[in-house]
Amino acid sequence: MPIMDLSSIFMAVPILLFVGTFGMLLLTFSIIYFLVYHQKKIKIKNAALKKLEDEKQQIMVRASIKFQEEERNRIAADLHDDAGPLLATVRLYLNENMVNLDKHTLVQNVMAARGVVDEAIMLIRNISHSLMPPTLKNFGLESAITDLFNKINGSGSMSASVRFHDYRVRLTTDQELLVFRIVQELVNNIIKHSNAGFIHLTEHVGGRGKMYIRVHHDGTGLTQSEYERLNDSALGLGLKNISSRIKVLKGNIHFELDSSHTYYKVNLEIPMEKVAKEIKMTV
Numbered sequence: 466m467p468i469m470d471l472s473s474i475f476m477a478v479p480i481l482l483f484v485g486t487f488g489m490l491l492l493t494f495s496i497i498y499f500l501v502y503h504q505k506k507i508k509i510k511n512a513a514l515k516k517l518e519d520e521k522q523q524i525m526v527r528a529s530i531k532f533q534e535e536e537r538n539r540i541a542a543d544l545h546d547d548a549g550p551l552l553a554t555v556r557l558y559l560n561e562n563m564v565n566l567d568k569h570t571l572v573q574n575v576m577a578a579r580g581v582v583d584e585a586i587m588l589i590r591n592i593s594h595s596l597m598p599p600t601l602k603n604f605g606l607e608s609a610i611t612d613l614f615n616k617i618n619g620s621g622s623m624s625a626s627v628r629f630h631d632y633r634v635r636l637t638t639d640q641e642l643l644v645f646r647i648v649q650e651l652v653n654n655i656i657k658h659s660n661a662g663f664i665h666l667t668e669h670v671g672g673r674g675k676m677y678i679r680v681h682h683d684g685t686g687l688t689q690s691e692y693e694r695l696n697d698s699a700l701g702l703g704l705k706n707i708s709s710r711i712k713v714l715k716g717n718i719h720f721e722l723d724s725s726h727t728y729y730k731v732n733l734e735i736p737m738e739k740v741a742k743e744i745k746m747t748v
């Protein structure tokens with residue numbers, strides 16, 4: 466066997482070292498480039514996600530503002546169109562010429578004015594009740610929701626029932642109003658769009674200090690993906706109001722079709738810790 470010339474070996478070593486070093490440097494730069502490129506992609510993706518989240522928040526804020534403006538416009542219209550004419554009528558009865566009227570006519574005018582004042586009081590009371598239901602204010606969430614469902618059941622349009630299992634520690638007044646408005650919106654949507662024969666609500670409190678409310682019905686409903694799609698679109702103002710209130714409550718909501726495919730249900734998860742100071746009213 467021929468013996469390799471030592472000079473050839475010594476000459477090959479630097480070449481091998483150069484090739485090895487170059488390969489290591491190339492590998493190192495490739496890894497660094499990959500890491501930088503990957504981090505850049507992550508930053509771009511995170512920026513896109515943040516933009517989408519910001520746009521979603523803007524949609525929710527605009528929906529909340531629109532809802533508040535509609536409520537203000539409705540109240541202003543009720544006061545202008547209904548309360549205004551009533552008070553103007555009272556003024557007609559109680560004018561400066563009353564001192565010249567005979568006693569019988571004077572009594573008639575005063576009684577007529579009193580009747581119009583009573584009507585104005587009732588109107589203002591109804592407007593006030595639409596802002597804060599008296600049952601909710603005086604007796605709490607359980608009584609208010611039970612009263613709402615009893616009225617639906619009494620109408621004969623569908624069977625409605627409620628069961629509160631353990632609502633011993635009440636939410637704050639602000640939280641109760643937000644939860645009531647969410648339930649009210651859900652129920653209104655079910656009545657208007659689902660063609661359901663029954664609607665049932667249950668409540669219980671979990672061990673982690675959270676209230677769980679479930680509303681289910683046998684009509685046409687939404688799944689979570691449909692809810693999120695409508696919530697992200699320009700449509701579905703009522704759903705956006707629900708979403709904004711859930712966010713204020715720091716809670717969660719989930720729409721689903723039951724595994725039996727016989728009814729739809731909506732699950733609410735609401736923390737019961739005191740967050741009243743952080744709540745800005747959206748109703």
